[in-house]
Amino acid sequence: MGKNLVGNHIRRLRFNHNEMTQQQLADKVGVTRQTIVALEKGNYSPSLELAFRIAHAFGLPLEDVFYYGEHAEGDGE
Amino acid sequence: MTYQEKKSIVSLISSILIFVIYGAYKYQSYPDAGSESTEVFRYWGSYVLVLTLVSIIAHIVIGIIFNIVFRITTGEKEPAFADELDKLIELKSYRIGFFLFILGFLLAMGSLVIEQPIRTMFVILIFAGFLSDVSGNVAKLYHYRKGV
Numbered sequence: 001m002g003k004n005l006v007g008n009h010i011r012r013l014r015f016n017h018n019e020m021t022q023q024q025l026a027d028k029v030g031v032t033r034q035t036i037v038a039l040e041k042g043n044y045s046p047s048l049e050l051a052f053r054i055a056h057a058f059g060l061p062l063e064d065v066f067y068y069g070e071h072a073e074g075d076g077e
Numbered sequence: 078m079t080y081q082e083k084k085s086i087v088s089l090i091s092s093i094l095i096f097v098i099y100g101a102y103k104y105q106s107y108p109d110a111g112s113e114s115t116e117v118f119r120y121w122g123s124y125v126l127v128l129t130l131v132s133i134i135a136h137i138v139i140g141i142i143f144n145i146v147f148r149i150t151t152g153e154k155e156p157a158f159a160d161e162l163d164k165l166i167e168l169k170s171y172r173i174g175f176f177l178f179i180l181g182f183l184l185a186m187g188s189l190v191i192e193q194p195i196r197t198m199f200v201i202l203i204f205a206g207f208l209s210d211v212s213g214n215v216a217k218l219y220h221y222r223k224g225v
Contacts, residue, residue, distance in 0.1 A: 004224065034079045
């Protein structure tokens, strides 16, 4: 959509966590796999609650998973 | 293509098919009586009520068939719940659908003001309902593909 300024490192973090699948992460944080796909593509900025749940799933602080800035499209693509 | 994208496409196609087939079927039984007769009002009343009923039942049946086909062809189970992305996309699609329907409703009232036959008013209302359904499905498909 072009206006998404929230990027993330979810794809890289999944691989660093025993190659966790999108479905496994989705189950852990209580969303569908489609939402993880959209997040990794940079097509969706999650709610604050979901962002915290994802960060907790990786055992990291929020700012190590998400970042804010121009051209934030995620590192998945 | 994801489950939600496929479901939006199936829903879009089924909406168009139901509307076209039902419209073609009912067109044949339009009463010959004068445009303001009770029979004409009853015709349009039953048109809208039966279309609503047929549409709901057809969507449920098509949804069940789609889920069965999806499970067989992909080996995956359909999502059992709607998460925050699904709800956001649904709200956006409802907003577009409602906007179009309200526009159609105002146009239909406008047709009465400029003394068009009652048939024109009902045709505009029914088309507005159809367009609102179609645009909602298109909006869903767009947001699932391009993001929110």
